[in-house]
Amino acid sequence: MAVKIVETSLRDGHQSLFATRMTTDEIVSMAKILDDAGYYALEVWGGATFDSCMRFLNEDPWERLRKIKAVCKKTKLQMLFRGQNILGYRHYSDDVVDMFCKKSIENGIDVIRVFDALNDIRNLRQAVKSTKKYGGECQIALSYTTSPVHTIDYYVNFAKEVESLGADSLCVKDMAGVLLPEDATKLFSALKKNTNLALELHGHCTGGICEMTYMAAIKAGCDRIDTSLSPLSGGTGQPSTQAFNSALKGTEFAPNLNEDVLHECEPIMDKVVSKYLASGTLNPKALTANPNILTYQVPGGMLSNLMSQLKGQNAMDRYDEVLREVPRVRKEMGYPPLVTPLSQMVGTQAVLNVLMGRYKIVAKEIKDYLHGKYGKAPAEIDQTIAKPIVGDDEIITCRPADLLEPEFESLKEKYADIAKSDEDVLSLALFENVATDFLKKKYAPKEENQTEEFNVIF
Numbered sequence: 001m002a003v004k005i006v007e008t009s010l011r012d013g014h015q016s017l018f019a020t021r022m023t024t025d026e027i028v029s030m031a032k033i034l035d036d037a038g039y040y041a042l043e044v045w046g047g048a049t050f051d052s053c054m055r056f057l058n059e060d061p062w063e064r065l066r067k068i069k070a071v072c073k074k075t076k077l078q079m080l081f082r083g084q085n086i087l088g089y090r091h092y093s094d095d096v097v098d099m100f101c102k103k104s105i106e107n108g109i110d111v112i113r114v115f116d117a118l119n120d121i122r123n124l125r126q127a128v129k130s131t132k133k134y135g136g137e138c139q140i141a142l143s144y145t146t147s148p149v150h151t152i153d154y155y156v157n158f159a160k161e162v163e164s165l166g167a168d169s170l171c172v173k174d175m176a177g178v179l180l181p182e183d184a185t186k187l188f189s190a191l192k193k194n195t196n197l198a199l200e201l202h203g204h205c206t207g208g209i210c211e212m213t214y215m216a217a218i219k220a221g222c223d224r225i226d227t228s229l230s231p232l233s234g235g236t237g238q239p240s241t242q243a244f245n246s247a248l249k250g251t252e253f254a255p256n257l258n259e260d261v262l263h264e265c266e267p268i269m270d271k272v273v274s275k276y277l278a279s280g281t282l283n284p285k286a287l288t289a290n291p292n293i294l295t296y297q298v299p300g301g302m303l304s305n306l307m308s309q310l311k312g313q314n315a316m317d318r319y320d321e322v323l324r325e326v327p328r329v330r331k332e333m334g335y336p337p338l339v340t341p342l343s344q345m346v347g348t349q350a351v352l353n354v355l356m357g358r359y360k361i362v363a364k365e366i367k368d369y370l371h372g373k374y375g376k377a378p379a380e381i382d383q384t385i386a387k388p389i390v391g392d393d394e395i396i397t398c399r400p401a402d403l404l405e406p407e408f409e410s411l412k413e414k415y416a417d418i419a420k421s422d423e424d425v426l427s428l429a430l431f432e433n434v435a436t437d438f439l440k441k442k443y444a445p446k447e448e449n450q451t452e453e454f455n456v457i458f
Ligand code: CO
Pocket: 012, 175, 202, 203, 204
């Protein structure tokens, strides 16, 4: 059967390679062309784009989505979001998750891909329910990782729960790029055998093995793959769209994308990439493979975070020690997959452990995690570590969001003087400081705007 392609260059591509800095104009100019290529969907929104839009580009993420929708008449638009965290870093109440799904779909999203860092199915339930309620297509992504508990059976059980939740499809999200071809064969064969869900694979080329893994997965029953238009592919990003379209030609899996359309987009994409290379936002290092991630099972983004934390502390000589500490902390924490926010949390704790002594200082987020505030850890947490930190405090064992009262109406009241729409309220709920600054500028009286422009010119 023909493999379907989800084009990621307009979301994950620039998020992975140049810190999510592609502008709305750049995205819209390419989306307009790509709409005719024959993709299953274009991933264009969510992830880090929402924050980055307001924080660095002074652009409204909701306006971006409406502009993309206006030029994409044929192809579905897809977004990524993190279960009960939506796009932020705390758990939101169910009514906020519901409103976010509603507004995303109203403004142009067709497919919502939702994941939870711990694969705690309870943190995904509301997002699936709301996406379906407003007529969206819902895909659950499992955060792929390796550990003694992350067996094929574990993933098959997860897939069965995803199916009973009413999701439309399942994506294996290999954010670190550590899924080996042979393991992909076993995993996709087992998923295909045990569920009726459409299956997708999302990988990263960071470790240098992703194309081989995609091929193995396709042969084992993977229905869709995530690829990025070259030259925005490879390195810390996804494999190349054009390469897969060519490699599968003449086989039963041929995606049959329109090559003329892809060619038409290439010079624009080239120009965009050159711009970010020249400005230094795109580090050429991000474009090559880093086999270290296969050794340490650490995502590429986390490696660069660790490096910058150590540089800040003038302690780059402890880098190898920190890399060895990461799997140790991860084991003690019950093997959480290293994806946002757990990758940052485990990484920071590993740095603290090496520089200050093991668990002498414990990050607040790790304390919350040990209190059950993020959900259930995949495996038992090491109590010799947890007990001195948690003491006699109560541990949450229910779904964390069950403890939250509905909050949308009170957020609306709180932001009444800045927000002019429910979309604005959601932006403020997710990124309060960034959205406050952004919306104040956006709604400033006209004279003030003109003065600002005047200042910029002279
Ligand atoms: Co990704």
